Amino acid sequence: xxxxxxxxxxxxxxxxxxxxxxxxxxxxxxxAVHRGDLAGVxxxxxxxxxxFDVASPHHGIRGLAAYRAAWPPFLAWQAQGARFDIExxxxxAGTDVAYAHALVRCATPEELAADPGFRLRLxxxxxxxxxxxxxxxxxxxxxxx
Numbered sequence: 149x150x151x152x153x154x155x156x157x158x159x160x161x162x163x164x165x166x167x168x169x170x171x172x173x174x175x176x177x178x179x180a181v182h183r184g185d186l187a188g189v190x191x192x193x194x195x196x197x198x199x200f201d202v203a204s205p206h207h208g209i210r211g212l213a214a215y216r217a218a219w220p221p222f223l224a225w226q227a228q229g230a231r232f233d234i235e236x237x238x239x240x241a242g243t244d245v246a247y248a249h250a251l252v253r254c255a256t257p258e259e260l261a262a263d264p265g266f267r268l269r270l271x272x273x274x275x276x277x278x279x280x281x282x283x284x285x286x287x288x289x290x291x292x293x
Contacts, residue, residue, distance in 0.1 A: 166241035170274060170281055174237060174248055182232040184223040190216045194282040201288050230256045244276040
């Protein structure tokens with residue numbers, strides 16, 4: 149597992165703030181989701197990750213192995229031409245904990261044509277371990293009217 153010190157972000161840029169490092173981490177995660185890269189999707193996640201997802205199980209997924217196991221059906225759907233584009237991303241970082249929330253265009257082109265404003269809501273809880281930010285909590289949801 150690579151280690152990052154407080155002076156460089158995930159891309160190696162010296163002097164990046166924690167907010168910039170977290171923004172780079174989440175942007176890299178979304179790019180990995182979009183290209184169907186499971187290793188990239190699960191990178192920078194804590195061993196004890198908890199995820200609440202749109203899909204079952206609705207009581208949550210716990211642990212990195214379960215997190216990795218949950219992604220293949222979504223990545224297969226994504227590979228059929230669906231979008232996964234961050235539209236907005238807000239990050240708040242403390243010394244060793246942080247949270248972020250985002251809106252994502254996550255749908256097929258047909259679904260987006262029928263409902264252009266439809267967005268996936270994402271929330272991330274992160275913690276810093278040995279100078280490296282890790283996602284410890286992830287929550288995905290769609291609004292239900």
